[in-house]
Amino acid sequence: MKIFKGALAVLVLLxxxxxxxxxxxxxxxxxxxxxxxxxxxxxxxxVQRIGTALDGPEGIAFDANGLLYAGTADGRLLRIDAxxxxxxxxxxxxxxxxxxxxADDGGLFIADARRxxxxxxxxxxxxxxxxxxxxxxFGFTDDVDVSRDGLVYFTDASSKFHYGEQLDDVIEHGxxxxxxxxxxxxxxxxxxxxxxxxANGIALGPDQQSLVVVEMSEYRLTRYWIAGEKAGQREVFxxxxxxxxxxxxxxxxxxxxVAIYGPRDATLDSLLPNAFARKIIARLPGFLRPxxxxxxxxxxxxxxxxxxxxxxxxxxxxxxxxxxxxxxDGWLYFGSLEAQxxxxxxxxxxxxxxxxxxxxxxxxxx
Numbered sequence: 001m002k003i004f005k006g007a008l009a010v011l012v013l014l015x016x017x018x019x020x021x022x023x024x025x026x027x028x029x030x031x032x033x034x035x036x037x038x039x040x041x042x043x044x045x046x047v048q049r050i051g052t053a054l055d056g057p058e059g060i061a062f063d064a065n066g067l068l069y070a071g072t073a074d075g076r077l078l079r080i081d082a083x084x085x086x087x088x089x090x091x092x093x094x095x096x097x098x099x100x101x102x103a104d105d106g107g108l109f110i111a112d113a114r115r116x117x118x119x120x121x122x123x124x125x126x127x128x129x130x131x132x133x134x135x136x137x138f139g140f141t142d143d144v145d146v147s148r149d150g151l152v153y154f155t156d157a158s159s160k161f162h163y164g165e166q167l168d169d170v171i172e173h174g175x176x177x178x179x180x181x182x183x184x185x186x187x188x189x190x191x192x193x194x195x196x197x198x199a200n201g202i203a204l205g206p207d208q209q210s211l212v213v214v215e216m217s218e219y220r221l222t223r224y225w226i227a228g229e230k231a232g233q234r235e236v237f238x239x240x241x242x243x244x245x246x247x248x249x250x251x252x253x254x255x256x257x258v259a260i261y262g263p264r265d266a267t268l269d270s271l272l273p274n275a276f277a278r279k280i281i282a283r284l285p286g287f288l289r290p291x292x293x294x295x296x297x298x299x300x301x302x303x304x305x306x307x308x309x310x311x312x313x314x315x316x317x318x319x320x321x322x323x324x325x326x327x328x329d330g331w332l333y334f335g336s337l338e339a340q341x342x343x344x345x346x347x348x349x350x351x352x353x354x355x356x357x358x359x360x361x362x363x364x365x366x
Contacts, residue, residue, distance in 0.1 A: 025282040027275035043311035049361040050342040071097025099143030113163035201247035262292025319343040
């Protein structure tokens, strides 16, 4: 009887905790469109690893000389010659660099999740360009791109939740993200779009008149016009994606590449219309919360938002999660928030659809 009473007391306390414990998550009901069929294949099986202890190399970008830049979980900014296997540590932001963009003057713009929009100039001086806009501090500076006229476009994924609290933002679905523009000549930051559901990756288009931004929590890519007759307007570029889109890039010609962090979760989709149930999920300890499937996944879209490539690999040895993607000289290069290396695959291998063993890993000492 004592054991029964003790168990009952524990159960009552547990139920009370799940129903009443205060959490900083205020879920908003939203009903998603049923997802498309799961992507099949193993096109990304042959990803070659670059480096072995890079600790979450993210936000990859190339300069005009073909050198690769990445930011790691411990804040370091790396410059890598992938063909020679050479690596140089440029500096450390003291935060968590996510998005990177190389400026025409040789500087490096950095979207640092913890510190805001930064720049490492060609002389090696690191400075904070912006950490707030219109009186609201950045909570999760995520990705960045720079136009030919020097304007810097970037995203703040969430003004409420910070790096490491991504799932809380997804569970809440509160639309705390913003699209922003920084003008270096005026030292001013302008809000272009707000109330975005986790504003993630960003990429300028071919004519510099528009950009595409990821609205991760609603499985959507949005095109925003920054010049021309449609300036200031937005439109759906691609909708009802099969997973959580992360960073994206434009290859300079005909293709937007989108990194998919993980596939959509059927349980989460079913709970999105139910705000009360999601508040219970928010009270669960981390080890009981849903986790994304281990899967390598990238998608390619043409200039009109038509899907032209949808490549995956779900094996235990998959390079995953892929959270950044860049095309360069016949290769697709990948970054990851969690992997211990960069990755790359020959475009011709992925296009062939024929599974093959990856090329030997490239050792890089950083």
